[in-house]
Amino acid sequence: MPSRDADWDPTERAKRDPPQRGKIPEPTIRRLSLYLRELREREETGQTTMSSKQLGEALGLTDAQVRKDLAVFGQFGHPGVGYRTGELIERIRKILGKDHQWNACIVGAGNIGRALLPYGRFRRDGFDLVAIFDRDPTVVGTSIGDHRVRPLEDLPSLVKSREIKIGIIAVPAEAAQETANRLIEAGVIGLLNFAPRRLDVGQRASVVNVDFSVALEQLAFQISLGHRGSTNATKS
Amino acid sequence: MPSRDADWDPTERAKRDPPQRGKIPEPTIRRLSLYLRELREREETGQTTMSSKQLGEALGLTDAQVRKDLAVFGQFGHPGVGYRTGELIERIRKILGKDHQWNACIVGAGNIGRALLPYGRFRRDGFDLVAIFDRDPTVVGTSIGDHRVRPLEDLPSLVKSREIKIGIIAVPAEAAQETANRLIEAGVIGLLNFAPRRLDVGQRASVVNVDFSVALEQLAFQISLGHRGSTNATKS
DNA sequence: CTTTGTGAAATTATTCACAGCA
């Protein structure tokens, strides 16, 4: 009962770039980033090909899971061989929208804002930090690395002139929603939110929350449960 | 055909504290933290009771979802009234293992480590940061707030003497696994990992990962897809 | 052989809808 001849219609099924306009499972998207990172590391060590089994083992997933995830976006594996690292990296980069560089700004020059500014990974992940803002006049004007903290008043004009599309919210919870509003108003379309507060942005932007408290609480829960194993934290 | 008499066995079903030894859905655990935060905010404004509908609206979830989540741990709602904030807060705190305070340490006094040290939320979330370590001799001995950076060599003895149970990994990816090993070796049972690298800890500890790169990539993906809106939480 | 891609089955999570209680 598996497959009858008629099923395999000789009409070569569109093999190239079936742009997958169906639903993309949320968990798949999260894992794509992990695949990309692992592939890059392997490529650096000269590995030119990688199987779903290897990828899965490195990341703690089953091989079937890896294949299903990748198959969502088309077929780019090579039976008997695996996936060619360079090829797959490029493919995932494209899927994740990383073939494009976005300008980003940080709002809030407190502990988190300051820590993020020199974080080299941003650049590699396709985001150029071009400005940092703060509300506090005593902080405005001070330097952090080669950046100078700007007043919040400059936000609208700078977002427009520098075409900033991403806003990183590193302000206290109470100021988070207002900050989001200002950023969106100015033209930002994506927010990375470090404030422990749900942002209401309607359909005007995308939000990804990074929530330390939730992570901490997950950890406390797992420990008190005697659970052992690992989980991630970070969700849109 | 809903319920026949026989179903409602007069044997009062254990209503108090059914310790829920069945499986607890992963997503439920993540949302518990969000409920707790929201409840605390409401309690501060003097609200003494809250319905599943209100909680759901505040967090972008359905009322049924909220009730199902809470019901997993027993029955502590009041029909016609809702949940009493104080009561529910205490209950969730207990479930999340937050009726216990844990000592924690940070390894890595770079950008992230420094930013986390003064992060007040740790304390409130049940973690006392009692030490920060670094490998670099030029950093060891310097002060950050009221903490003095300690050499990595002191880790084993300090973890034991201060009964540190949580290790926060804020070192570069290359050093993450070794740091995890040292911490576990010393007696730590929970790790909060900020390094972009999967840690292999076997069954010896719990790990929660906070991964900026994954967050960033999710954002890039959502934007390039033209998706708008936020789903909330914090995830595995 | 090995490894992909994928239907079908199994598992997990969410939503529906309603009985019962205050």
Next chain:
DNA sequence: TGCTGTGAATAATTTCACAAAG
């Protein structure tokens, strides 16, 4: 009336298992 708790229905996600292909 308003709201909980929960079975039953649905939907989403993962795993299985195998045909096709290098």
